[in-house]
Amino acid sequence: MHVPTMHANPRKTTTVRHLGKVDISSIRDAVLAIPESVWDAENAAKPNKFEALDRTRHIVFRFIDSPKDWRQSHDRPAWAEWRERLLPIMELATRPYGYARGVYPRVMFARMAPGGIIHPHVDSNAAAQWPHKIHVPILTNPKVSFLSGGSVHHFPEGEAVEVNNLGIHAVNNDGDSDRIHLIFEYYDADQPDPDWVG
Numbered sequence: 353m354h355v356p357t358m359h360a361n362p363r364k365t366t367t368v369r370h371l372g373k374v375d376i377s378s379i380r381d382a383v384l385a386i387p388e389s390v391w392d393a394e395n396a397a398k399p400n401k402f403e404a405l406d407r408t409r410h411i412v413f414r415f416i417d418s419p420k421d422w423r424q425s426h427d428r429p430a431w432a433e434w435r436e437r438l439l440p441i442m443e444l445a446t447r448p449y450g451y452a453r454g455v456y457p458r459v460m461f462a463r464m465a466p467g468g469i470i471h472p473h474v475d476s477n478a479a480a481q482w483p484h485k486i487h488v489p490i491l492t493n494p495k496v497s498f499l500s501g502g503s504v505h506h507f508p509e510g511e512a513v514e515v516n517n518l519g520i521h522a523v524n525n526d527g528d529s530d531r532i533h534l535i536f537e538y539y540d541a542d543q544p545d546p547d548w549v550g
Contacts, residue, residue: 360518361481361482363540364482367500371448371486392409408468410461411460412459412460413427413434415458416479425457446484451538466527466528469525489507
């Protein structure tokens with residue numbers, strides 16, 4: 353039996369793609385006001401418990417049903433509260449792609465404490481091969497670094513970027529304050545599926 357070779361979406365960036373400034377003023381204070389008890393509870397229940405993420409905490413709003421397929425995803429309870437606030441930011445960040453029917457299969461906040469790390473890794477599951485992986489920093493400091501493709505980057509607050517999640521990447525927070533990002537995936541529902549999916 354012939355098994356098709358799994359290949360990445362050719363539209364994905366292979367480095368870092370700067371998508372432009374987005375206005376996070378409508379959510380920044382609300383994000384910073386999230387109680388520790390909510391972070392703890394949401395993080396304990398999160399579906400993305402990967403070793404590379406170390407002690408980074410998450411509030412997951414949407415997530416894929418299976419690591420093999422990005423086309424099926426579901427809302428988690430916190431999405432109902434945050435949807436109306438997050439969607440305008442996500443839509444503005446993804447405007448440069450020009451997709452008529454864009455879909456957001458995974459949406460989350462990621463919070464890294466001072467001294468935190470995300471170990472070098474590649475998002476290797478099949479569902480990571482197709483959607484764009486986008487970060488919008490909500491809170492950061494000058495000593496947060498994102499390693500991608502052998503280069504070190506610093507993403508300022510409110511600057512949307514697509515990162516290459518299929519290359520080796522890592523994060524260090526060497527500052528004295530938290531780093532909180534809105535992280536989400538995005539794909540074009542009108543783009544033909546690859547022959548290996550499913």
